[in-house]
Amino acid sequence: MSAxxxxxxxxxxxxxxLLHQLRSEQLVFWRSREAxxxxxxxxxxxxxxxxxxxxxxxxxxxxxxxxxxxxxGYGCANTAFAGLAIQLVVRRENGILKRLRSTPLPPxxxxxxxxxxTLAVFALQTVALLLLGRAFYGTPFPPxxxxxxxIIVIGAAAFAALGTATASAIRSAEGSSAxxxxxxxPMAFLTGSFGPVHKYPAVLRxxxxxxxxxxxxxxxxxxxxxxxxxxxQPGALAVLGAWGAAGLVFTVFKFRWExxxx
Amino acid sequence: MPAxxxxxxxxxxxxxxxxxxxxxxxxxxxxxxLLGPNGAGKTTTVEILEGYRKRDAGEVRVLGSDPERPAPExxxxxxxxxxxxxxxxxxTVRETHAIFAGYYRxxxxxxxxxxxxxxxxxxxxxxxxxxxGQKRRLDLGIALVGDPDLVFLDEPTTGFDPAARRAxxxxxxxxxxxxxxxxxxxxxxxxxxxxxxxxxxxREGQIVRVGTPRELTSTDLQTEIRYRQNGEEVLVRTDExxxxxxxxxxxxxxxxxxxxxxxxxxxxxxxxYLALTAEQEAEVEA
Numbered sequence: 001m002s003a004x005x006x007x008x009x010x011x012x013x014x015x016x017x018l019l020h021q022l023r024s025e026q027l028v029f030w031r032s033r034e035a036x037x038x039x040x041x042x043x044x045x046x047x048x049x050x051x052x053x054x055x056x057x058x059x060x061x062x063x064x065x066x067x068x069x070x071x072x073g074y075g076c077a078n079t080a081f082a083g084l085a086i087q088l089v090v091r092r093e094n095g096i097l098k099r100l101r102s103t104p105l106p107p108x109x110x111x112x113x114x115x116x117x118t119l120a121v122f123a124l125q126t127v128a129l130l131l132l133g134r135a136f137y138g139t140p141f142p143p144x145x146x147x148x149x150x151i152i153v154i155g156a157a158a159f160a161a162l163g164t165a166t167a168s169a170i171r172s173a174e175g176s177s178a179x180x181x182x183x184x185x186p187m188a189f190l191t192g193s194f195g196p197v198h199k200y201p202a203v204l205r206x207x208x209x210x211x212x213x214x215x216x217x218x219x220x221x222x223x224x225x226x227x228x229x230x231x232x233q234p235g236a237l238a239v240l241g242a243w244g245a246a247g248l249v250f251t252v253f254k255f256r257w258e259x260x261x262x
Numbered sequence: 263m264p265a266x267x268x269x270x271x272x273x274x275x276x277x278x279x280x281x282x283x284x285x286x287x288x289x290x291x292x293x294x295x296l297l298g299p300n301g302a303g304k305t306t307t308v309e310i311l312e313g314y315r316k317r318d319a320g321e322v323r324v325l326g327s328d329p330e331r332p333a334p335e336x337x338x339x340x341x342x343x344x345x346x347x348x349x350x351x352x353x354t355v356r357e358t359h360a361i362f363a364g365y366y367r368x369x370x371x372x373x374x375x376x377x378x379x380x381x382x383x384x385x386x387x388x389x390x391x392x393x394x395g396q397k398r399r400l401d402l403g404i405a406l407v408g409d410p411d412l413v414f415l416d417e418p419t420t421g422f423d424p425a426a427r428r429a430x431x432x433x434x435x436x437x438x439x440x441x442x443x444x445x446x447x448x449x450x451x452x453x454x455x456x457x458x459x460x461x462x463x464x465r466e467g468q469i470v471r472v473g474t475p476r477e478l479t480s481t482d483l484q485t486e487i488r489y490r491q492n493g494e495e496v497l498v499r500t501d502e503x504x505x506x507x508x509x510x511x512x513x514x515x516x517x518x519x520x521x522x523x524x525x526x527x528x529x530x531x532x533x534x535y536l537a538l539t540a541e542q543e544a545e546v547e548a
Contacts, residue, residue: 013367020364027361031352095347102312102342103365103408258314259346 017109025117039083040125043075047129051137061225064137069224072126073217074193076155079122082184084163086177093173097257119156143227150230151223155216158244165247168254187211212243265290265412265443271320273306280306282467293444295458302464304447308416312342325412338366341410343401345417351390355381355400359407366408379403395426415446431456451532463538470538478534489521
């Protein structure tokens with residue numbers, strides 16, 4: 001067998017395994033009504049609700065446009081950070097991760113499939129937001145699709161790293177969703193995902209200023225509302241990247257496949 | 263080549279020595295029972311063989327591989343039933359089997375496996391609607407769907423009602439007829455006696471006895487002879503039951519008496535096991 005033939009023989013099952021696991025992840029996600037509702041539907045409902053509350057102009061654009069940008073930010077943190085963290089904790093404590101480790105499925109394939117599956121859910125949610133916004137509030141489509149897709153992927157990657165880090169830090173499945181939401185909801189309010197923060201006390205705004213969601217919303221605003229290229233925001237990219245890198249390092253050192261010893 | 267070879271296996275968690283020098287060999291096609299009370303080191307031993315834990319010392323070969331550095335096909339050839347594992351509650355029995363089947367190069371037919379573990383009527387049911395016993399059968403099904411040569415069953419019937427246990431035993435017997443090698447841990451003596459070709463009794467991280475259930479019951483404890491004399495129960499324990507019985511009966515015949523309620527019995531595996539696991543306490547008292 002030539003070297004090329006060997007490489008193909010090795011690669012084929014790897015690609016087949018990845019596709020199989022991706023299909024499995026999607027089946028598991030959409031079959032769970034709680035996950036499908038809280039992760040996928042809930043931000044869409046919030047958008048329709050908040051879009052009808054705010055009127056006039058904000059940041060030089062109609063308010064509904066800014067609400068949409070904020071909800072893309074919230075959707076990213078909700079899907080890639082909160083949803084992923086809760087799913088991972090539950091799977092770990094239920095022994096599903098441990099069980100999978102005894103099969104020929106490589107851990108890297110599992111992780112990649114889970115991340116791609118999470119990105120797919122978030123991307124679909126963003127498309128749904130854009131369609132809903134257009135139908136209800138006349139919001140536009142992104143002026144530069146390339147930059148828009150780039151920030152969706154960058155944001156999902158950074159928040160997924162924070163999600164896996166949080167899952168590594170949480171010790172038990174009971175209360176994991178409470179802990180995660182205790183981080184998610186204040187972060188969403190303080191960073192302006194649900195509306196302007198300029199009337200908030202200075203100390204709350206200062207807290208919001210260090211949180212990663214603030215910089216992701218800033219990127220969405222620049223790309224979606226103002227038509228800038230994503231590379232025109234190096235500061236926001238750097239803060240988001242630093243949070244993502246910190247999450248990744250914590251995950252690499254602290255992630256466990258097995259449930260806590262009972 | 264044996265399916266499993268273990269020599270001088272040791273594992274400690276901090277200052278707790280969970281496994282303290284264990285040796286055993288399991289031949290291909292054998293059903294081997296690892297028996298012992300909770301905390302004896304059974305699960306630690308099995309999880310080292312499955313590749314979940316690193317050992318501190320000793321030699322381990324499983325299907326010709328060191329489980330810490332397994333050959334690429336190692337996980338294609340083993341099936342694992344863990345003590346506690348829940349699967350995805352909203353998927354059906356068939357979907358769950360199909361997901362696991364997709365991980366193997368040469369899986370068995372999903373519906374065939376579902377029928378083998380007795381879940382044919384539940385193939386389309388969501389996992390969350392299954393009873394405890396049915397969930398355990400699902401665990402066994404997904405361990406078999408990759409058509410493994412070696413199956414690890416860690417306390418497969420703990421928490422079962424008697425009927426579910428008998429059904430599980432039938433399934434485990436069917437594994438033997440398929441030619442699988444099975445390593446079974448249990449703290450139920452009757453389970454080891456019913457299922458295992460050979461049994462190793464573990465206590466405090468060591469194997470205190472290995473043999474067939476028959477060997478264990480014939481070597482360790484004396485035969486008991488019971489009868490009533492003058493209304494009082496008499497119990498004789500002996501290593502030479504034939505001679506003792508002949509003496510007792512011929513003496514009784516000579517006196518023209520009947521040995522009332524005469525019984526001769528071998529100790530059960532349970533009694534051997536209790537004697538083995540009680541030795542430690544006796545040593546402490548002495």
